[in-house]
Amino acid sequence: MFPDIKSYQHSFFSILLPSLLMVFASILTACNNQPSPDQPLTRNGMISGSATPGTVVTAQSKAVQPIEIVADQSHVSSYANGKMSLTIITSPYAICNFIVSYGMNTPSKAFGIRPVTADAHGLANWQWQVESKALTGIWPLQVTATPINGTQTKRSISVTVNLPPLRLDTTKSILNVTSKAVATLAIVTAPSTDCIMTMSYPTHPKTFKGTTDAHGTIRWTWRVEGSTNPGTYPLIVTITTGSGEQANATFSMVVL
Template sequence: MKQLKRLAGLIKRRGSDWGRREHGSMVLEAALVMPLLLIVLLLFIMMIRLCAVQMALQSAASQTVRQVATHIRPADLAFQKASSSIPALPNLGSFGLPLPDWGGDLAKEAAGWLPAPAGVLASAALEGNWQPVTDAAATELGRTAVEPQLQQFADEAVLQKEHLSLSHLSLPDLKEKQQPFLTIVAEYEFPFSLPFINRKIVLREQASERVWVSDAAPAREDSAEADVTPIQIVSIQPVPLHPGNKATVTALTSPGASASLTVNYKSGTSIAKHLGSATADANGYVQWTWLVSGNTTPGTWELTATSASGETVSMHFNVTKKEDSAS
């Protein structure tokens, strides 16, 4: 069989050129796609960091407002002391007598005696620097008492203290007691750095806490409590009660006031005579004597006395048969 001769120069070898072109296209695709993938990956990382910073900021604000709120009580006492002492001596200054210097050395001593931040709070209340409801973040109280506490409770693994600051501070009203809430707003500058993007995102978290302060006015004695008629069960005789025998209950209430007695057994409320409403004597004692039914089930039952104002008092008693008590 005659072999065909290969014609040199008519068929070109294209294998090496094709491999080089395919390899070049893969490099081009990787060069285009890889930066996008890296940007997306960095974006996810920044979002996770942003969430962690926000949670840490909220935790720092919550712990700060709780810590400061627990130390408001000494400031409230100092404020009430200063407010009550100054009006009590209105004309001493005109006679040349010295008035108490609540804003001088005493305020400094209070700041030194009490732990932080109670000392600074009490000193501010004595010096008259207490500004309720308004924004006090830029005042000396906010910078020296609250903001250091905020930075102290910041998680250093997540938050950078130089980017953390106090944005808003609302103090409770120690005079009128209308707004007994301490509110702070913490601010954090989060550096959002990505390729072609270099901005700062400002995060703010608010926390409020009700402080422990005294009431604005003492409770009035002529309030609803004055209309309450007290009642107390003194005794029940005999002990224990026996079916078929009489029982006597003595209660104490206001003299001349009416009261009622109900007795509850297993079968329900007793309808025996001489139970129900009765009137107390001049000493406030009222008695009920009734016959315990012979069919009363032995056990522990309850009686309830009700005063004229609706106040109730209950007492348990035992009912046993005579042979059981004798044995």
């Protein structure tokens, strides 16, 4: 005998229905557990959501360091064609530069004035030659520093330009002489500076001209006339800077 169809259908559905219910329950659970869409860790420079503070650092959150002058590593008093130096502390890796005009119409473009990048500690330094036409006086120098975030900071300081010194080089000068002997006057002043030396003998004044070398030295040698009487004679040296300013000093020659 064949089994009753109704009994068979009842048995089939009684087995299938619980399985289908378990499948539907699994699908609903999976849908409810889907991850939410990605959220930005920062918004407008602020940490948002559940992000851990300090995890993300934005350019806006970086502090800009003021420019500090390192006094013991800076020398900002010199003369035309002399040297100056400057060391600063600012934001690490900032692009640093400065401008100075020394009273001239345009900023100096002398060797050594150029942009530099601060190191990891924020140190930046320069050494440069003062413009040959720099005027004597106290002049402003403006330093700028542009860190990674682009926020520029500035600092103004004063630099001093003096007349060049005039110093006797005693190791190369021979100024105690007899008549008919060879005398030598050697001086040290600013590099590449025009010099005139005038010596006033009683009857034969003489003038020597020249330009100092890269070290600021110049030397004149001459023979003392046999007719020169014993005594002390002034040797007047006058220097002229690129701006036309002058300085002079007097040295003595002794004829024995």
